[in-house]
Amino acid sequence: MKWEQVVARRLERHGLAAPTTDLAATVSAMCGAHAQVMSAAEASIGVRVAGVTRVDVREAVWTDRTVVKTRGPRGTVHLLAAADLPMWVGALGALPSPPYATGANALMTPDQVDQVVAAIAAALKDAELTTEELTAEVVARTGPWAGDRVMDAFQDKWPRWTQAMEVASRRGAMCFGPNRGRQTTYTSPARWLPGFTPLPADAALPELVRRYLHAYGPATPAHFAKWLAIGQRWAKELFERADLERVDVDGEPAWVAAGDTGVPAGPPRGVRLLPYFDAYGIGCHPREKVFPGRAGERALNRGQAGNFAVLLVDGTVAGIWHQKRSGKRIAVTVEAFGTLSPARLKQLGEQVERLGEILEATPTLTLGEVTVGGHA
Numbered sequence: 001m002k003w004e005q006v007v008a009r010r011l012e013r014h015g016l017a018a019p020t021t022d023l024a025a026t027v028s029a030m031c032g033a034h035a036q037v038m039s040a041a042e043a044s045i046g047v048r049v050a051g052v053t054r055v056d057v058r059e060a061v062w063t064d065r066t067v068v069k070t071r072g073p074r075g076t077v078h079l080l081a082a083a084d085l086p087m088w089v090g091a092l093g094a095l096p097s098p099p100y101a102t103g104a105n106a107l108m109t110p111d112q113v114d115q116v117v118a119a120i121a122a123a124l125k126d127a128e129l130t131t132e133e134l135t136a137e138v139v140a141r142t143g144p145w146a147g148d149r150v151m152d153a154f155q156d157k158w159p160r161w162t163q164a165m166e167v168a169s170r171r172g173a174m175c176f177g178p179n180r181g182r183q184t185t186y187t188s189p190a191r192w193l194p195g196f197t198p199l200p201a202d203a204a205l206p207e208l209v210r211r212y213l214h215a216y217g218p219a220t221p222a223h224f225a226k227w228l229a230i231g232q233r234w235a236k237e238l239f240e241r242a243d244l245e246r247v248d249v250d251g252e253p254a255w256v257a258a259g260d261t262g263v264p265a266g267p268p269r270g271v272r273l274l275p276y277f278d279a280y281g282i283g284c285h286p287r288e289k290v291f292p293g294r295a296g297e298r299a300l301n302r303g304q305a306g307n308f309a310v311l312l313v314d315g316t317v318a319g320i321w322h323q324k325r326s327g328k329r330i331a332v333t334v335e336a337f338g339t340l341s342p343a344r345l346k347q348l349g350e351q352v353e354r355l356g357e358i359l360e361a362t363p364t365l366t367l368g369e370v371t372v373g374g375h376a
């Protein structure tokens with residue numbers, strides 16, 4: 001394959017070449033939408049799915065329950081397709097414990113972690129609980145040690161048990177529930193997917209590799225390791241166990257799922273505004289090709305993608321942008337790294353209008369330098 005074909009293939013599979021029509025299927029195809037900030041997830045999905053607004057995304061999560069908010073790749077908060085949850089839990093639950101919870105950093109023994117996960121599962125089986133309420137339930141089921149405020153977090157101390165929240169999510173014991181006012185709640189994923197049972201790891205892990213390569217391939221084990229935040233040795237072993245096929249991209253080796261070598265007929269085309277932490281920028285490699293030249297200096301943070309909202313031109317990062325909301329108005333500033341043709345400017349204007357539709361606001365566009373930092 002040529003690099004141009006790889007880009008066209010990724011755009012098509014992400015719903016960025018032409019809008020899709022199925023919200024949950026699109027979330028599935030992109031391997032989840034980053035949702036640490038919900039408005040970013042709403043924009044990520046809305047730019048891909050025709051006619052969808054932030055209300056539609058919220059209804060998919062909290063009413064229809066076709067999408068679930070939980071911890072996904074890298075332990076970060078994502079929206080995942082509910083139908084994929086058995087695969088995600090089966091795969092993530094088989095991964096090594098996160099580095100911050102092992103060795104000298106561990107605040108609990110493995111047995112205590114197991115106790116906490118069991119307590120969380122029991123407490124959330126038929127409930128939606130705030131952190132404070134869940135703390136009381138976990139302490140009651142395990143012991144006072146679980147409530148000791150010893151975990152560093154945002155210039156504060158959180159209860160000991162909270163270090164196991166990612167592990168509990170990986171094992172399918174908890175996910176996010178609807179906010180109660182300004183308070184976050186947690187509940188059981190089984191309430192989203194009745195009869196929920198994690199897929200066995202020996203089936204789930206190869207399937208996750210296949211899903212990743214469908215959306216982001218051709219790719220290497222090193223790319224997969226970065227996306228999933230696992231060791232490269234682990235990633236290499238998973239690639240060896242999956243049914244994959246090697247291809248060459250401009251002479252460099254990479255992998256796709258066996259038989260999945262198709263590419264679109266035409267070159268990559270189009271202008272898109274992707275919010276910060278959009279899945280496309282985070283998952284696509286090599287970085288130097290996705291973020292070429294000035295983009296690598298301006299749109300990455302020490303090589304890390306996601307901290308800046310990006311302007312995508314023909315599948316390549318060609319600028320950054322920022323939005324500032326005031327009531328029902330959104331001021332959008334776009335800093336392009338080169339001159340945009342009249343046709344590109346027209347498409348950019350359409351993207352800004354689409355952003356306003358998604359976020360239910362009236363947008364304005366200014367071309368100029370973005371002066372705020374990443375994730376602002």
